Amino acid sequence: MSAYKEQLLSFSFDIKHAQGNSLARVGTINTPHGAIQTPAFIPVGTKATVKSVLPEAMADLGAQALLSNAYHLYLQPGADILDEAGGLGEFMNWPSPTFTDSGGFQVLSLGVGFKKVLAMDAQTFRRDDVIAGNKDRLAHVDDEGVTFKSHLDGSMHRFTPEVSMQVQHQIGADIMFAFDECTTLHNTRPYQELAMDRTYAWAIRCLDEHKRLTDDRATKPYQALFGVIQGAQYEDLRKKAATDLGSLESSGQSFDGFGIGGALDKGQLGTIVSWVNQILPENKPRHLLGIGAPEDLFVGVENGCDTFDCVLASRIARTSAVYTMEGRFNLSNSRFKRDFTPIDDECDCYTCTHYTRAYMHHVFRGKEIISATLATIHNERFIVRLVDQMRQALLDGNFSDMKADFLGRYTHRSGQARD
Numbered sequence: 001m002s003a004y005k006e007q008l009l010s011f012s013f014d015i016k017h018a019q020g021n022s023l024a025r026v027g028t029i030n031t032p033h034g035a036i037q038t039p040a041f042i043p044v045g046t047k048a049t050v051k052s053v054l055p056e057a058m059a060d061l062g063a064q065a066l067l068s069n070a071y072h073l074y075l076q077p078g079a080d081i082l083d084e085a086g087g088l089g090e091f092m093n094w095p096s097p098t099f100t101d102s103g104g105f106q107v108l109s110l111g112v113g114f115k116k117v118l119a120m121d122a123q124t125f126r127r128d129d130v131i132a133g134n135k136d137r138l139a140h141v142d143d144e145g146v147t148f149k150s151h152l153d154g155s156m157h158r159f160t161p162e163v164s165m166q167v168q169h170q171i172g173a174d175i176m177f178a179f180d181e182c183t184t185l186h187n188t189r190p191y192q193e194l195a196m197d198r199t200y201a202w203a204i205r206c207l208d209e210h211k212r213l214t215d216d217r218a219t220k221p222y223q224a225l226f227g228v229i230q231g232a233q234y235e236d237l238r239k240k241a242a243t244d245l246g247s248l249e250s251s252g253q254s255f256d257g258f259g260i261g262g263a264l265d266k267g268q269l270g271t272i273v274s275w276v277n278q279i280l281p282e283n284k285p286r287h288l289l290g291i292g293a294p295e296d297l298f299v300g301v302e303n304g305c306d307t308f309d310c311v312l313a314s315r316i317a318r319t320s321a322v323y324t325m326e327g328r329f330n331l332s333n334s335r336f337k338r339d340f341t342p343i344d345d346e347c348d349c350y351t352c353t354h355y356t357r358a359y360m361h362h363v364f365r366g367k368e369i370i371s372a373t374l375a376t377i378h379n380e381r382f383i384v385r386l387v388d389q390m391r392q393a394l395l396d397g398n399f400s401d402m403k404a405d406f407l408g409r410y411t412h413r414s415g416q417a418r419d
């Protein structure tokens with residue numbers, strides 16, 4: 001095989017260090033656009049941009065990869081435009097690895113009007129009519145796929161597993177996700193079973209179409225495909241999904257890694273993730289979808305997840321909310337008007353080394369555009385660095401101490417969020 005061809009096919013995962021007494025591990029994901037040292041937090045650039053921040057600044061703050069969204073890019077500018085540009089990374093001036101979310105979550109969440117932050121409490125209420133009965137809903141699911149109305153212009157579209165694969169191949173990210181039916185904690189158990197069976201059938205169709213497209217587009221860099229593990233808060237369903245998708249092979253192709261998705265009850269996050277990760281093939285990477293609050297990242301890492309994405313860090317930054325070692329607070333609060341200290345004096349980001357809370361308070365109050373840029377740089381750095389510190393703690397054998405130290409000081413709790 002030529003060196004060029006090997007480069008094109010270079011997707012692999014090496015585990016460097018595994019903890020004897022837990023599922024946690026340290027590794028490297030190799031992609032055609034470079035390596036990702038794991039555990040790693042992957043910032044979200046939904047529409048091929050991390051809102052308000054230059055890609056160079058994202059690299060400077062330690063982002064190893066970015067995650068964009070197939071649904072949004074399909075609607076605008078169109079996946080064919082990204083294909084013509086040479087793929088997502090080339091299009092958005094990001095030379096490092098990229099991920100795309102399949103659009104499964106988005107066609108359903110935007111379609112039925114879920115809140116962007118999913119309820120993370122299984123006890124509130126359970127009704128399938130959140131999906132099945134609402135006349136105003138914008139998405140209809142059947143066994144073949146999902147028909148949905150564009151949230152941009154009201155036009156009708158249809159995603160099937162095949163369409164999602166075609167769109168994601170055109171977008172050209174290094175890591176893609178299979179098209180799944182994402183449920184909520186509000187759905188009944190019978191509906192969760194139905195959605196899981198559907199996701200399994202769709203997984204086979206994704207593998208088949210992925211294989212066909214990989215052969216068809218043999219001159220393009222290899223794109224890895226991750227299967228998505230559903231099953232909400234049910235132990236038997238989560239374990240069945242991990243067993244079935246973990247060993248699935250179709251068209252001579254198996255999944256290159258896995259995403260843990262669907263409705264995640266925050267109170268049970270660690271338990272759910274450990275059910276799944278005890279079963280999934282150990283030598284393949286595992287991504288926890290839409291999770292990025294500091295306290296949840298510890299739970300994900302110690303239960304064997306390798307990568308994470310969450311839109312929360314940048315979304316809350318634009319509303320003046322920032323993470324610090326002492327917890328989360330709002331810079332627009334008047335108590336910061338004369339505070340000439342950095343947002344977090346332990347943070348090494350560009351914002352904290354050049355600006356004060358008083359300045360941040362001023363630009364937020366004045367609705368200056370730079371407020372979003374500076375706060376996003378800080379929040380993304382805070383989360384990226386926190387996961388980097390977890391990786392180092394695993395290597396040094398003091399993860400438990402590091403976790404206890406951090407959580408002893410950090411007080412804010414927040415939810416799951418995907419764009």
Ligand SMILES: [Zn+2]
Nearest residue numbers: 347349352378
């Ligand atoms: Zn900072």
